[in-house]
Amino acid sequence: MTTEPSPARSSAAPDRTLSAATGMAAVTLRVGDLEGMSSYYTNALALAPLEERARGAEVHRVLGRGSTPMLRLVSTPGLPAGSPREAGLFHTAFLFDDAATLAATVLRAAQDPRSRFAGSSDHLVSEAFYFTDPEGNGIELYTDRARDQWRYVNGELQMSTLHLDPNAYLQKHLTNAAIGAVGEAHGRVGHVHLQVGELSAARTFYVDALGFETTVATYPGALFASAGGYHHHVAMNTWNSAGAGPRAASLGLGDVAIAVPTREDLDALTARLAHYRLPFADHGQQVVLADPWGTQVTVALPGAGIEEVLAR
Numbered sequence: 001m002t003t004e005p006s007p008a009r010s011s012a013a014p015d016r017t018l019s020a021a022t023g024m025a026a027v028t029l030r031v032g033d034l035e036g037m038s039s040y041y042t043n044a045l046a047l048a049p050l051e052e053r054a055r056g057a058e059v060h061r062v063l064g065r066g067s068t069p070m071l072r073l074v075s076t077p078g079l080p081a082g083s084p085r086e087a088g089l090f091h092t093a094f095l096f097d098d099a100a101t102l103a104a105t106v107l108r109a110a111q112d113p114r115s116r117f118a119g120s121s122d123h124l125v126s127e128a129f130y131f132t133d134p135e136g137n138g139i140e141l142y143t144d145r146a147r148d149q150w151r152y153v154n155g156e157l158q159m160s161t162l163h164l165d166p167n168a169y170l171q172k173h174l175t176n177a178a179i180g181a182v183g184e185a186h187g188r189v190g191h192v193h194l195q196v197g198e199l200s201a202a203r204t205f206y207v208d209a210l211g212f213e214t215t216v217a218t219y220p221g222a223l224f225a226s227a228g229g230y231h232h233h234v235a236m237n238t239w240n241s242a243g244a245g246p247r248a249a250s251l252g253l254g255d256v257a258i259a260v261p262t263r264e265d266l267d268a269l270t271a272r273l274a275h276y277r278l279p280f281a282d283h284g285q286q287v288v289l290a291d292p293w294g295t296q297v298t299v300a301l302p303g304a305g306i307e308e309v310l311a312r
Contacts (some may be wrong), residue, residue, distance in 0.1 A: 021228065025189060027070075030076045033135070047071060047300055065187045066186065072310070090138050091140045096186070099204055106166070117131055156215070157215045192256050193235075196293060197242065202223060211268070273289065
């Protein structure tokens with residue numbers, strides 16, 4: 001079912017936010033070189049190909065760790081590369097359970113000659129390492145600090161960008177056991193950081209309509225939001241993309257996927273979307289719509305496994 005916007009906004013906004021059990025799911029990238037990009041993510045991030053399917057001229061391939069889909073690559077070699085000043089992906093952030101697994105993954109990424117290391121930071125709530133893949137898509141590899149170590153001032157979560165020495169981190173946390181088992185260690189998409197044209201429009205869409213809650217609103221040029229008090233499931237910035245309009249068809253980000261626990265959560269979402277007169281398609285197990293810059297967003301139930309990822 002597809003719902004189109006009505007001429008006037010409805011009178012009363014639903015007052016429900018996303019469930020505290022909301023999380024992120026596999027990110028979709030449109031790629032020009034499917035085999036090269038699959039090889040990169042398999043070698044550099046220890047992701048394994050889980051399943052693939054041809055859809056017309058496109059090939060959709062899902063990669064992940066264990067049975068957890070983390071990335072869908074869609075072969076679309078006819079599309080041009082995106083501009084770094086357009087709206088779209090800033091980075092996909094892959095979250096790991098412990099420092100040893102993060103260190104082992106960072107080592108693999110750093111040793112792949114196709115990686116471009118983009119830095120490392122202590123964000124107070126997490127420790128993170130940044131790379132760029134061969135087609136220019138940003139990657140964050142990170143682990144969280146325990147929530148009881150997070151600090152708040154006047155109700156706002158405190159995040160920063162502090163120096164984190166990558167060599168010292170690896171020396172402290174890297175183990176032979178973690179290196180040997182890195183492909184079997186659990187990983188998932190922790191958050192997605194987007195480039196947008198304007199923060200107020202991003203807030204209306206991702207906070208007011210989708211139902212995330214703002215966690216950090218004072219970081220220059222950026223907005224962070226989450227469900228359940230997490231530091232952020234989505235971030236939006238205008239550092240390179242201020243004033244950007246709708247995206248042209250290009251390589252790069254194809255879909256941002258969000259997982260909610262129940263159909264009732266999807267019903268609450270569709271009520272908010274109807275209130276804000278945003279068009280969406282309700283497929284029963286998932287609701288699909290586009291943000292103000294044309295990026296597809298899929299909100300799905302947790303049973304959406306590899307088959308559902310391939311069908312997006």
